[in-house]
Amino acid sequence: MITSEEVRKLFINFFEKRGHKNIPSSSLIPSDDLSVLLIPAGMQPLKKYFTGEKNALNDFGTQRLISIQKCFRTTDIDEIGDERHLTFFEMLGNFSFSPVGSDDPSDYSNSGYFKKSAIYWAYEFLIQELGLKIDYVSIFKGENNIPLDEEAKKIWLSLGLSEDQIKLFGREDNFWGPTGDEGPCGPTTEIYVDNIEIWNLVFNEYYQEKNGVLRKLNLRGVDTGMGLERLMKVIQKTETIFETDLFEPLRITLLNLKSDINQRDLRIILDHLRSSVFLISDGVLPSNLERGYILRRILRRLMLKLVKYNLLDYLDQLVLAVKNKFNSIYENLNNYDKIINVIKGEFVSFEKTLRRGLNKFDRIVVYRNREEMIEKLFIMFSSYGLPLDISAEILKERGVFLDNKDLELFQILFKKHQEVSRPTNE
Numbered sequence: 001m002i003t004s005e006e007v008r009k010l011f012i013n014f015f016e017k018r019g020h021k022n023i024p025s026s027s028l029i030p031s032d033d034l035s036v037l038l039i040p041a042g043m044q045p046l047k048k049y050f051t052g053e054k055n056a057l058n059d060f061g062t063q064r065l066i067s068i069q070k071c072f073r074t075t076d077i078d079e080i081g082d083e084r085h086l087t088f089f090e091m092l093g094n095f096s097f098s099p100v101g102s103d104d105p106s107d108y109s110n111s112g113y114f115k116k117s118a119i120y121w122a123y124e125f126l127i128q129e130l131g132l133k134i135d136y137v138s139i140f141k142g143e144n145n146i147p148l149d150e151e152a153k154k155i156w157l158s159l160g161l162s163e164d165q166i167k168l169f170g171r172e173d174n175f176w177g178p179t180g181d182e183g184p185c186g187p188t189t190e191i192y193v194d195n196i197e198i199w200n201l202v203f204n205e206y207y208q209e210k211n212g213v214l215r216k217l218n219l220r221g222v223d224t225g226m227g228l229e230r231l232m233k234v235i236q237k238t239e240t241i242f243e244t245d246l247f248e249p250l251r252i253t254l255l256n257l258k259s260d261i262n263q264r265d266l267r268i269i270l271d272h273l274r275s276s277v278f279l280i281s282d283g284v285l286p287s288n289l290e291r292g293y294i295l296r297r298i299l300r301r302l303m304l305k306l307v308k309y310n311l312l313d314y315l316d317q318l319v320l321a322v323k324n325k326f327n328s329i330y331e332n333l334n335n336y337d338k339i340i341n342v343i344k345g346e347f348v349s350f351e352k353t354l355r356r357g358l359n360k361f362d363r364i365v366v367y368r369n370r371e372e373m374i375e376k377l378f379i380m381f382s383s384y385g386l387p388l389d390i391s392a393e394i395l396k397e398r399g400v401f402l403d404n405k406d407l408e409l410f411q412i413l414f415k416k417h418q419e420v421s422r423p424t425n426e
C-alpha cells in the first residue's frame with residue numbers, strides 16, 4: 001500500500017520534473033498578511049505572485065511552484081467529529097504565475113502555464129502515478145457575467161472524459177476565493193474520485209475587492225489544492241480520512257489505551273491533538289484573542305474528551321505519537337518540551353473549572369424549554385466559568401444541538417450581565 005510519505009515524494013518528483021520548484025510549507029501564522037488569522041490554503045502565502053506584486057521568476061527562478069502547505073480552517077471547528085472535516089490539514093498544490101508561456105503539457109520549462117497543462121498534469125498524476133480512476137469532474141457553468149468555462153470542458157473531453165462526466169456548477173461550488181476580505185480568485189475545475197472532491201484547480205483571473213466587486217486581472221494564474229488526507233483516503237481505501245496513515249500511530253495508541261472511545265470523540269481527539277501540536281510548534285499560544293483563542297478553544301475541547309476517557313495522564317505519549325509521524329517533515333515539531341508544556345499549562349489552568357463544571361452540569365442544566373436551557377447554560381458560564389462551547393459539546397454528546405437562536409439568546413444574557421456588573425460612578 002502506498003504511504004503518505006511516498007505520495008509526498010511522488011508529487012514532488014512529478015512536478016519538479018515539469019519545471020516546478022518545491023517550496024517549504026510556510027508557518028500556519030501568516031507573515032505579512034492581515035487578511036486571515038491562520039493559513040487556510042496553499043495559495044495564501046503566494047497571494048502576491050498572483051496579483052503581480054511579486055515575481056516568482058525573480059524570487060525562485062521559475063514561474064512554477066509546488067508546496068505541501070500546512071493549513072488550518074477555523075470555519076470547520078464545529079464540524080469536527082464527522083467523517084470528513086478537519087481543522088488542520090496539509091494541502092498539495094502546484095502553482096503557476098503570469099505570463100503564460102506555451103501552455104503545452106510537454107513543455108517542462110520554467111514558464112507560466114494555464115488550463116491545459118494544469119488539467120493534463122492533474123489527470124496524469126492521478127491516473128498514471130497513483131493508479132486512481134476519475135469518476136467525474138466539475139467546471140464553472142457561467143454566472144454573474146463570468147462565462148461558462150468552455151476551455152476547461154474541451155480539455156477534459158480531449159482527455160477522454162464523456163459529457164456526462166463533466167458537471168456544471170455555479171459561483172457557490174465552482175468558483176474559489178478570495179480568502180479573507182479581498183484577493184485573487186477565479187473559476188475552478190474540480191476532480192472527484194470515489195465521489196470525493198480531491199483536487200481543486202483554480203484559474204485565478206479575477207480580483208475581488210473588499211466591496212465584493214470582481215475585476216478581471218491582467219494576469220492568469222493557476223492555483224491547485226489537493227488535501228493530503230482525502231487523497232490518502234482514496235488511495236488507501238479507508239472508511240474515512242481518520243484511518244489513513246496520517247493519523248497513525250496516534251489512532252492506534254489511543255485505541256490501545258481505551259478501546260471504547262466512540263467514533264465522534266475519537267475523531268475530535270485525533271483532529272484537535274494534531275492541530276494543537278502544529279499550532280503550538282508554529283508559535284501560537286493559548287489566549288483570549290484571535291489565533292490564541294482558536295488554540296484555547298480546541299485545547300479545552302480536547303481536554304474535555306481526554307477527561308471523559310481518563311486519558312489525561314497519557315498526554316506525553318499522545319503528543320509523541322504526533323511528533324513521531326511528522327518530525328522528519330516539520331523540524332519544529334522536535335521542540336517537544338515546548339509543545340507539551342504549553343498544552344499542560346492550558347490544561348492545568350482549566351482543569352479546576354472543567355471538573356467543577358462537569359460536576360455541577362447535570363444538577364444545574366435542568367430545563368423545560370430552550371429558553372430555560374440557555375439560561376442554565378448561562379449560569380454555568382457566569383457562576384462556574386464553563387465556556388459555552390464546552391457546554392454545547394456536552395449537550396451534543398447527548399444529541400442536543402444549539403442553533404443560532406440559542407446563541408443569540410446567550411449573547412443577550414451576556415450583555416445584560418455585563419451591564420449589571422459594570423461599575424458606575426453614581
Ligand code: SER
Binds near residue numbers: 041093176201202226
Ligand atoms: N485555493 C484552492 C483551495 O484551497 C486551491 O488550492 O481549494
